[in-house]
Amino acid sequence: MNRVPLERKVLSENDRIAAELRERFSAHGILCLNLVSSPGAGKTSLLERTLEAFPREQRVAVLTGDIQTDNDAVRLARFGFPVRQITTGGTCHLDARMIEKALAEWRLEDLDLLFIENVGNLVCPASYDLGEAAKIVVLSVAEGEDKPLKYPAMFFRSALLVLNKIDLLPHVSFDLAKARQNAQRVHPGMATIEISCVTGEGLPQWLQWLEKGLAACSRNLAAT
Amino acid sequence: MHEFGIACSVLDAARAEVRLRPEMKLTKIVVRVGALAGVDPDALDFCFQALVKETDWEAVVLEIERRAQRHGCPRCGREFEVIQYNTTCPVCGESETTFSGGNELELAYLELEEL
Numbered sequence: 001m002n003r004v005p006l007e008r009k010v011l012s013e014n015d016r017i018a019a020e021l022r023e024r025f026s027a028h029g030i031l032c033l034n035l036v037s038s039p040g041a042g043k044t045s046l047l048e049r050t051l052e053a054f055p056r057e058q059r060v061a062v063l064t065g066d067i068q069t070d071n072d073a074v075r076l077a078r079f080g081f082p083v084r085q086i087t088t089g090g091t092c093h094l095d096a097r098m099i100e101k102a103l104a105e106w107r108l109e110d111l112d113l114l115f116i117e118n119v120g121n122l123v124c125p126a127s128y129d130l131g132e133a134a135k136i137v138v139l140s141v142a143e144g145e146d147k148p149l150k151y152p153a154m155f156f157r158s159a160l161l162v163l164n165k166i167d168l169l170p171h172v173s174f175d176l177a178k179a180r181q182n183a184q185r186v187h188p189g190m191a192t193i194e195i196s197c198v199t200g201e202g203l204p205q206w207l208q209w210l211e212k213g214l215a216a217c218s219r220n221l222a223a224t
Numbered sequence: 225m226h227e228f229g230i231a232c233s234v235l236d237a238a239r240a241e242v243r244l245r246p247e248m249k250l251t252k253i254v255v256r257v258g259a260l261a262g263v264d265p266d267a268l269d270f271c272f273q274a275l276v277k278e279t280d281w282e283a284v285v286l287e288i289e290r291r292a293q294r295h296g297c298p299r300c301g302r303e304f305e306v307i308q309y310n311t312t313c314p315v316c317g318e319s320e321t322t323f324s325g326g327n328e329l330e331l332a333y334l335e336l337e338e339l
Contacts, residue, residue, distance in 0.1 A: 002248065002338075004241055006331040010233050010255065093226055124226035126262035127329065149309065152293075153262030156327070185309040188320075 017096035021131025029221030034132035039120030045197035051079035093124040134159035145179035231271035252335035258328040293326030
């Protein structure tokens with residue numbers, strides 16, 4: 001019997017493309033953020049409020065993934081920024097090759113910020129690096145405060161937790177402190193922002209977080 | 225349910241290695257899956273079996289090594305398994321420990337025999 005050591009990642013092909021994308025984003029000083037959540041947590045609403053808040057000259061674009069329909073792209077295109085729908089036709093996550101393909105017709109030199117809205121799913125998108133600077137996990141208070149414990153891979157890999165729909169707190173039995181605590185158990189030191197896309201509460205903190213990321217990105221570009 | 229795609233990637237990688245060794249026959253593939261990999265080992269096995277069924281590789285064994293989440297303690301230097309999200313060092317009680325492993329999704333090795 002012969003043993004052939006491999007010692008490499010199962011998804012090495014995806015990771016290779018993701019590393020190339022990360023290299024390109026970095027060379028152009030683009031902040032790429034990968035938004036993940038379960039279906040209906042409010043990724044598209046958060047992006048709507050974000051694009052709405054941006055000045056017309058903001059160099060931002062969105063890739064939005066879904067299994068079917070271009071509903072999200074239609075919702076997001078209203079703000080006048082470049083938006084492209086990736087329809088996976090059944091696949092439960094986006095992979096790096098889909099991003100590479102979707103970006104082919106865009107000039108990266110025209111962008112500072114790229115949002116990728118992943119397929120609504122708290123499991124599979126955790127395994128696929130898309131070349132992003134950070135994953136952002138959106139959790140709505142209509143779900144349950146134990147989600148970080150049930151889906152640790154996703155919360156572990158995300159840099160920021162956005163707790164959405166806080167306007168619903170009086171109507172649901174969601175324990176905000178417990179949710180924060182659960183996120184910290186899975187991902188010690190995880191940053192958290194509480195927002196409502198309906199009332200706009202917390203959106204300034206979210207925009208500030210983005211500003212900080214963009215500033216760090218352009219500092220890095222200047223340093224190279 | 226992305227384990228099907230992952231099983232395909234495992235088979236692709238194994239196929240590439242076996243092609244380099246035409247005088248050998250593949251008997252086993254060993255994959256390492258961490259608790260934080262976001263991959264269900266049972267689902268991965270199910271998908272693998274479905275893919276090799278009624279092929280030349282039907283007899284190939286897929287062995288999945290499960291890896292727990294691990295943390296390292298900066299105070300006493302010990303590495304320990306994290307059980308039920310308890311990241312406090314079981315040896316010295318330090319609470320500020322750091323992640324040291326458990327998100328693996330790796331092809332560890334293949335076993336082949338002479339034809």
